[in-house]
Amino acid sequence: MSEAIAVMDIDDDNGNNEDEKSVEGKNVASPADAPDGKAIPWVEKFRPKSLADVAAHRDIVDTIDKLTSENRLPHLLLYGPPGTGKTSTILAVARKLYGTNYHNMILELNASDDRGIDVVRQQIQDFASTQSFSFGAKASVKLVLLDEADAMTKDAQFALRRVIEKYTKNTRFALICNHVNKIIPALQSRCTRFRFAPLDTFHVTERLRYVIEAERLDVTESGLAALVRLCTGDMRKALNILQSTHMASQHITEEAVYLCTGNPLPKDIDQISFWLLNEPFSDSFKRIYEIKTRKGLALVDIVREVTLFVFKIKMPSDVRVQLVNDLADIEYRMSFGCNDKLQLGSLISSFTRARSALIAAAQ
Ligand SMILES: Nc1ncnc2c1ncn2[C@@H]1O[C@H](COP(=O)(O)OP(=O)(O)OP(=O)(O)O)[C@@H](O)[C@H]1O
Ligand SMILES: [Mg+2]
Numbered sequence: 001m002s003e004a005i006a007v008m009d010i011d012d013d014n015g016n017n018e019d020e021k022s023v024e025g026k027n028v029a030s031p032a033d034a035p036d037g038k039a040i041p042w043v044e045k046f047r048p049k050s051l052a053d054v055a056a057h058r059d060i061v062d063t064i065d066k067l068t069s070e071n072r073l074p075h076l077l078l079y080g081p082p083g084t085g086k087t088s089t090i091l092a093v094a095r096k097l098y099g100t101n102y103h104n105m106i107l108e109l110n111a112s113d114d115r116g117i118d119v120v121r122q123q124i125q126d127f128a129s130t131q132s133f134s135f136g137a138k139a140s141v142k143l144v145l146l147d148e149a150d151a152m153t154k155d156a157q158f159a160l161r162r163v164i165e166k167y168t169k170n171t172r173f174a175l176i177c178n179h180v181n182k183i184i185p186a187l188q189s190r191c192t193r194f195r196f197a198p199l200d201t202f203h204v205t206e207r208l209r210y211v212i213e214a215e216r217l218d219v220t221e222s223g224l225a226a227l228v229r230l231c232t233g234d235m236r237k238a239l240n241i242l243q244s245t246h247m248a249s250q251h252i253t254e255e256a257v258y259l260c261t262g263n264p265l266p267k268d269i270d271q272i273s274f275w276l277l278n279e280p281f282s283d284s285f286k287r288i289y290e291i292k293t294r295k296g297l298a299l300v301d302i303v304r305e306v307t308l309f310v311f312k313i314k315m316p317s318d319v320r321v322q323l324v325n326d327l328a329d330i331e332y333r334m335s336f337g338c339n340d341k342l343q344l345g346s347l348i349s350s351f352t353r354a355r356s357a358l359i360a361a362a363q
Helices: 058-069 086-098 117-129 154-166 185-190 201-214 221-231 235-248 254-261 266-278 281-295 299-312 317-334 340-362
Strands: 003-005 076-079 106-109 131-133 142-146 171-177 192-195
Touching (some): 058 086, 076 086, 086 171, 106 117, 117 154, 154 185, 201 221, 201 235, 221 254, 235 254, 266 299, 266 340, 281 299, 281 340, 299 340, 317 340
Parallel strands (some): 003 131, 106 142, 142 171
């Protein structure tokens, strides 16, 4: 068994120099740091540094925190939709176990690395089978972090089964993925599973308020509500929209947020839905086409938003079923890049038919 010595690296290259930043005046003169504060995207700048910073998922994070503190960490499988804090949680665990120089103590492989069966056999096995000396680390176990594990080939996953078992004594594996059904059952059963659900409105709002305060932004309440609505529980998306809207306009309002993302404003959707439900075919076509061109809206966004509107209004269920089915067909065809004008015609036709059905039902 060979021995690997983890060398302390004072130059933490992942922008994790926050610890030094607190030393007053120390990096004011540092030319490398000055532009950094602005250049770093907010998703990275505000990536939770510790487990306590991770918003939502309190029960999961507390459990992992407790297990980490007691040095009883099991193999982990974290899964859930993008931007919910899976990678951040594991990096916080690594930081807690090994301090800020955790990069030397973990083997981190993600989808951008080759993770075929050879890598599992060679690199992971080499890392897992060596002993590390760490200075100041609180844990004796090493961590193999397999991010985006659902992109690993089946063969590599099969090879990993035995590796996990063989090196359990001194190595913990953390698998992270979006689609848990792409991880073979045998691997799932070797890990403790935690599902990271999309963040709820409360936690997204709270985290956004924190960033808004830290960056001293001027955001209206309706602007904040629009950010929360558009991100659909994806914190990364929320921060990205916030940052790009901030670059486009100093004053962040609901309108600015919608304009920046290119999403149709709720009032535009109300207007379009009104035309669809009340105007004759040709007028509807003309008006929607005009607003679509003037505001640069994508038909697929209109269809998606109008569908939500259809769910909200009152109508007999058979009419609704037919209409939603038609809208789904349009959306499907749009994904192949069909002609916009024709699909817009199809959208209006679907509503015309629904209107006839409504009139027939009323008689
Ligand atoms: N629970 C959370 N609390 C605070 N910030 C979060 C949370 N989830 C995500 N973020 C923000 O979003 C960014 C991306 O999060 P992270 O990389 O952890 O997502 P992920 O779940 O690994 O997503 P993916 O599946 O796409 O890899 C973080 O840098 C952080 O700024
Ligand atoms: Mg991730």
